[in-house]
Each structure stands twice: as C-alpha cells, then as structure tokens.
Amino acid sequence: MSQAATVTIGEPQSRLVTPFNVVAALILAIGIPVIVIRFTMGLGACTNLSDTTAWGLWIGFDVLVGVALAAGGYVTSCAVYVFGMKAYHPIVRPAVLTGFLGYTLVAIGLLFDIGRPWRLPYPFVMSQGWTSVMFEVAACVGLYLTVLFLEFLPVPFEWLRWKKLRKFFIELTIPLTILGVILSTLHQSSLGALFIITPGKLHPLWYTPYLGILFFVSSIVAGLSMVIFESGLSHRVFSSRLDPDHPVDHDALTLGLTKAAALVLYAYFGMKVMALAHGNHWDLLNTGYGAWFLVELIGFVALPCTLFARAYRQRDARLARFTAGLTAIGIVLNRLNVSIIAFNWQLPAQERYVPHWMEIAVTITLITVGVLAFRWIVERMPVLAEHSDYKAGH
C-alpha cells in the first residue's frame, strides 16, 4: 500500500491534504448528494430495484457482506475471554472496533434501503412477526450492536480517563462476550436462513436447507480473515501507535489465527460439498451457473484453505495475509451469489438486476466513512496499544 510510504502518521494527522483524504473527500462529495436524493426522491430515483428484484446491492453487500466481515469481534473476544487464549489479547480491541463500526454501517445501510427508515423500531414496539426469520435477524442484530457498543466503551473511557465507568464496563466483559457469541450465532445463521423460504428463486446449487449453518461457519472464517488482514494493515499504517515497551510478536499471532482459519475453512468446504450432495443436483455443475459455483467453491474456499495451511506450516505471515484477503473476497462472492447473482437466476437477462451506479456510490461512501472513523479512533484512543494508566496489568 503506497500510503504507508508517503504518509507519516504519528499524532493525529496534522496534514489534512493527503492522497487518501482527497480520495475520501471525492467519494463523500458524490455519495452524500446521492443519499439526499434517496431520502427526498425515493428508492426508485437512485436504485435499480424492481418489483421482481426487491433486494439489491444494499442488502446483498452492505448488509450481508457487512455483517459477515464484522464477525471478527465475536470470534476474537470468544477466543480470548471464553477459551482463555490470552496471547491474542492485543487483537481483541481492533477486532471489536471493526465489529462495532461494521455493524453501525450495516444499520445505516439498512436505514437507506428500507422503504420507511423511521419505522425501523416497529418490529420491537408496534407489531411482531414471530414467524419471520427477518424478525429474528432484526432483534439479534439490534441487540448485538448494543453489545458491541458496550464492549467498546472501555476504550473511550480510558481515553477520557473516566476510571470508574471504565472499570464498570470492563467487568461486564465475560457476560457480554458470551451474549455476543449467542447473538452472532443467531443472526449470522439467520441471514442465510432468510433465503430458505425461496426454493424456486435461488439456484439449486446454492439453495439448501443448510444455508443457515453455512452462513454461520463462513462468518467465523470471515472474522478470522478480516482480523488477519486488517491487523497487518494497521501495523503498517499505524505503526507509531504501537507500544514500543510491550512489543507483540505480531507474526506469531497472525500464524495462530491462520491455523484456525485453515481448519474452519476445511470444515466449511466439507459442509458445502455435503450440502451439494443433499441437493443432488450434480448435473447442474455442468452449466454456466455450475462453473460459477465451482469458481466460488474451489477458488475461494478450497484454495484459501490450502494456502492458509501452507502459510502456517511454512511460518509465512505474508502469505497468510494475502490468503486472508482472498478469503474475504470469497465471502463477498458467496453473499452476493446467494442474494443477487444466483437469486432470480431463471429470469431472462433483461429482467435481471444490475446495481445502479448510485447504489454503488452509496456503498463505497459507507465503507469510506467506516475507514475514516476507524482511523480517527485508532489515532487517538488506546486500541492498538494499552493506555498508559493500565499498562501494568492486562
């Protein structure tokens, strides 16, 4: 990333005009007017959604991919606080921050997508659709966003030196972590389960009653990969924020995560093949969609699995980070396949959905806001290193 070479980051950026900031400003300059259009002129004015395809990029990417890639929060805090793997403590805070920002952006993206955003609380306060998988998604995502926020609160409290409040929330860590794992299991799987009610509309190679379990297991993979990938990135971009007195063997941690990622990816691959067997549509592998399914399965599940294994055995953290990026792309591909590409697959080409450029603009804007918020917080608050008040005891 050329940014690390041309930009020095020490204290929060004194230089406002950097290549990254200019690009970010451009993105916002395009995205914010589009957001205004969405709210003043309706979805029809800025999306290619139709009566036949009601869910597009904002659901398929902003919500489905966003939730999957923000899964590092529950995976790492579970590993450290429940399984007792204390060595990984340094990566919990960045992972929880990513989770918190990720889910916040998912919520914002959802507010853009639904027809009446001000009615978002309705399922909780007005009327409950208990038979709806979507209801469960809404409840669990809403609660989990709260959990992530509470898990993150010690960080700004340390920054503000509000010690009593900080202590109070630190003591909630274990129950919050367990609650977070429960809620994540439920909503990660339910996002996949949303499509179980659409057997005729989702291509048989992707449609399976196991969609829920597949989404859950792949969310673990997504979380691990994102932690590997962005901690590598953070260490380069924010290297001055690290604590020189408490050096962390970053590569060792990366390789530990790599081992976990390899094993879980293996399990995921096995589950995908078993789902394939359960569906019994082997003949469809010989079609265009079949080839695309194999691209996802072999290129973005089997291949990363072997690459992670290789990286681990050869202690190659760089390969691990590359593979993590590849895996993340695979998660994106899987979510887009289930929600957009393999969905409504039988429709004639002219009726198929393609995102409007304005939908893409809003999505990129949300990602940019997320990155900017991440940077702002990491440059000021004790995320990558312990606060000086608390360095003695972890």
Added chain:
Amino acid sequence: MSISRRQFLGGVSAAGIAALHASEGSASEDFTGNPDRYGVLVDLSLCIGCRTCEAACYEENKDRDTNRKANNERKNNLPPPEVPFDDLSVTHTKRRTSSRTFTVVNRYQAKDATGQQRDVYRKIQCFHCNEPACASACLVGAFSKTKEGAVVYNPEYCIGCRYCITACPFYIPTYEYDKAFTPRVMKCTFCSHRTSAGLPPACVEACPYGVMTFGKRKELLELANEKIVSHPDRYVHHIYGEKEVGGTSWLYLSPVPFEELGFSTNLVTFPLPELTHGALSVVPMVILLWPTVLGGLFMLNRRKEQIAEDERRAAVEAAVSKAVAETEVKGEVKLSSALKKAEKDKEQAVKKAVEEAKKAQPEVEAK
C-alpha cells in the same frame, strides 16, 4: 360470475364420481384454516382477453377505502392506466403486476390437446395462498389472512423491508419505489371488503364470459374436477393452485400445459412457511446451549488457570521457604560459630588482662 349454492350443489350431485374424488382431495387441503373460506376458479379455456376484469379492478380501487379501517393510506388510490383498458394489444406483451395494477391479463400462444395452436389468456393476480409466504416472512406482521381467505396487507406497520416480495413464489407483490415518504407494498386484496360480505371480487363479477367462479374453495375444487371429468379433452388434467405451495385460493384450469402460460410448475406442494420452521426452532436451542457450553468452558478455563496459579504459587513458596530455611540454617551456624569465637576472644582477652595484672602485681610486692 358467482353461482347460487343450490345450483351448484345440484350440479355436484349429478356428477357422483367427481364428488367422491373431490371430497377425497379437499379433505387433505382443508386441515388448516377456515374450511368455508372462499376461492375463485379461473377457467382459462373461456378467457378471450377483453381486460374487463382489469378495468373493474381499477374502478374498484381507484379511490376506495378497501380495507377494514378508514385511513387515508388504506385507500389504494390506483392511478389511471397508462394505456386504456380497451386497448387489447397490450396483452401481447408479457406484463406483470405493478404498483399501479393489481391484475393483468397476458396472451400466450400454445397447442391444446387436439394439437390446435390457439391464443390462451391468463389473468394474473395474487393467489391468496392458504399459508402465504409473504405473511410468514413479514417481520412486523403486516399481512393477515382473513377468514374468508383473503391475504391482506396493512400499510400501517410496514417498514418497507420488501422481504415479502422476495419470498413470494409467484412474483406478485410490488412496491411503490417512486414514493419517498409513503411507499407501500401493493397487491390484489381479493376485494376483502366485498368477500367479507360474501360478495365476489369486482373482477369476478365484471367478467362478461363467466371465466371466473366465486365460491367456497372446497366446492370449487369439486367443480373443477367435475369440469375435467366431463370435458377431458378441453382441459389439462390438473387444477393449478390445488396443491401448489400448500394450496391457494385462486385455482386455475387450462386448455394447454400450464408452463406454456408462464405458470411456475416446479413449485413444492407444501406451504413455504414450513421451510423456515427448522431455522427458527434453532433459536431457543442456541439460547439454552451456548451460555451453558461457553459459560462452562469459561469456568473450566478459569479453574484450570486457578489450579495452575495455585501450583505456581505453591512452587514459589516452597522454593522461597527452602531458601529461607537454608539461609537460616547457614545463619545459625554462622551465628553460633561467631558466638563461640566471641566467647573464645573474650576468654583470651580476660586471660590476657589477668596475666598483665599478675605481671604488674610482683612490682608492688617488692617495695
């Protein structure tokens, strides 16, 4: 066009075999829901695509409050058609329902049982399923199935997530994407304000050719079977909607294979909401198991760490006390030897002093 109960029952008793067959079939379908709910049987062999039903639907919904409560938003307010209803050429394009139209009639061209190529028209509207996917999918319960059989949408709760549209196997519900502040899901209401009074929907009543028959669903199934039995060459031997996705209120008979008319023929024969029961039943299990397992793991870990800590502390203490003990012993040895030496030194010093005193003594005695 609806028929009187007496007329219908007269017809049924005349076709004894059909009645037997029908009662077998209807028994399995009516195990849920109101057994006397209504339906509509659409005989596509009769439809000539005059679009009178479309016009009637518009007239019925253009400014009428067709839902149970009086509320401005409840008025469907269908806008006037872009193409007038007497323009029959639009049936040549494959239209679908839209936020402006609850029902459309499309033309298809297919070969019937005698091998004859003919125009066949299909009226498309909400099927009002026995167990609708849309209602099951709605996270705010904005859909309900009336006891007359209508599946009705309530815009008061809808948040616009459009899961209902995604779930519907027939691609029926539509959305008002052009509205920024009050977009609604739009679909046929089965004229629930009429059917709740036992009256047929506007489209059924308006049809000049008796294509549609309004009546109790179970009786319509019998009628449909009777039609097939009496005119086996006129119809494909299938009642579309009898079993599809668990059964629908709107039933179809066709002179040509259904797939030629754009009907989905790969639908499951059980209600789609049954598919989500598995996913939802996992929820209480996870809520029970995860805290137990994870909490248990956490406790086990903490215990393990505690034991390790205790062992470590015990080892440290043992080492320390051993060292202290050794130091003490050494110290004692040193101390006693130091004391002994001190004693000896003292004795020596005393001896020396005594001797010196004795030396001094004889000088005094010599004087």
Added chain:
Amino acid sequence: MNTLHEFMRHAAPIEYALALAFLVGFWAFWWLLVQGEDR
C-alpha cells in the same frame, strides 16, 4: 428442476459417506498442520 419436490427427503448414503470422509480428513488435516510446529 423437477427434483425440487425431493429436497426434504432424508439424508442419502452418500451424505453419510461424505461426512465420515470429511471427519477423517479433518484429523488428518490437523495432523498435517501441527507437523511444522516446534513443541
């Protein structure tokens, strides 16, 4: 597409076979991974 009506059927022998194969493979995979570790 007409096999859709079968999709709620019970697990076929091939699924059990695959499950066993992947289970065995999992432990083999784990063993492969830990080979390089210095203990």
